[in-house]
Amino acid sequence: MLSGNNQxxxxxxxxxxxxxAVTSQAYVYTNGQTAGTANFPNGIANKGQYFAGFFANNxxxxxxxxxxxxxxxxxxxxHNVGCISCRWNSDC
Structure with a gap:
């Protein structure tokens, strides 16, 4: 469950x-929200398997x-699709 911390x-x-150990492809802070959508407007340039990780306090x-x-x-x-969205809520 997301803690609601700004970091x-x-x-x-x-x-x-x-x-x-490595730099993320992209990241955004939740700004204390425990539910919402994280948008990654630059998308991902390379095909493949990825995961969204949810991390505590920076x-x-x-x-x-x-x-x-x-x-x-x-x-x-x-047609250029480049935005990736990731949704989360307090039930995760």
Missing amino acids: DWVGIYKKGQNPA GYTEITPRKNFYVEIKSCIK
């Missing part, structure tokens, strides 16, 4: 990565189970 954060990592203690997802890059004309 809790959501980070995106490649499957198999150790968050404490550290690497994971406070909810990881949320796994897959990114598939499709070629599109006149």
